Amino acid sequence: MVHPKEYPVILIGAGPACITAAIQLKRSNISFLMIGKDPGGLIANANLIENLLGFPKGISGENFVSLILTQLKNHSITILEDEVLAVDYKESKYFVKTKQNQFVGKKIIIGTGTLPRKMNISDESLLFEQRKLFYEIKNTIHIKQPEKWIIIGSGDAAYDYALNLASRSNHVTILQRSESSKALPLLINRVQKISQIQVKCNVSVLKLDRKSSNVVLTVSEGHQETLLSADRVLVAIGRHPNTYFLSNDLSSKVDDLILQGSLFMVGDVKNKSFRQVSIAMGDGLWAAMTILGNFK
């Protein structure tokens, strides 16, 4: 029987949190394996990042990801691009199963971010498979623009996506359930100044259908049901921690293992509403330095 390869540290995730941890581990001469699908992470979606030090004019998410991946390369760090399907903990070791392989780690850093909240209404999954409905913007860049988009949501991400799509000449309607938006006032002001973006308040989406090349939304506005139509729909109604791969047994031990210093949760996966790049990077750095301290 071939034994899975063993590492002092396994990192799961390839967003800002794990990338920062990986660079610090490398600088500290600690060997590790970094497994991540979709290198760069969620920030690739950002229209303009303005709260990161070092970028006085702000930077697009796409350019930021390109820089951090170059930084990884300059440190000769490679990402095993694979999806982790299961993680279990037995006899003081972590057993990590990916689509292609199995590995064992003495310590583990989990920076797997968040998953989008779904609406759970009819035809949502079908439209997603048909690339008519999206939860992120980064996979839409190659779509021939301009188009008519409907964004469902009222937070920072919904408003950021609207600005991004409008900058590519698309027409955008934001549908929000209540009268007011939860987005930063700065984003609301920017959206208000752009004629291609319309905001409709007090609208609940009841149903989604595909009619030839369009998506038709049945919505309730006040006491009335009406139909709206768009080329594509983007759903941005929140996100939740991504830990689907943890076994039930490991999930029940997470808090103890964090206290013992063998398991680290970094970035959005644990940061609740404090989901920001600088915080994620700080978490990654903290985890790597704590591990170095334990090895000394």
Ligand SMILES: Cc1cc2nc3c(=O)[nH]c(=O)nc-3n(C[C@H](O)[C@H](O)[C@H](O)COP(=O)(O)OP(=O)(O)OC[C@H]3O[C@@H](n4cnc5c(N)ncnc54)[C@H](O)[C@@H]3O)c2cc1C
């Ligand atoms: C539209 C938008 C705009 C934003 N703008 C800003 C901004 O201006 N400023 C700011 O500070 N923050 C912003 N954010 C938030 C920022 O993107 C996150 O805080 C940051 O990306 C979190 O980094 P992370 O490493 O914790 O997680 P993520 O970036 O989510 O990375 C998670 C990584 O784990 C990988 N992964 C997940 N599951 C598995 C698995 N099972 N196996 C292997 N790999 C896996 C993912 O593919 C990804 O590589 C924005 C977010 C959005 C959506």
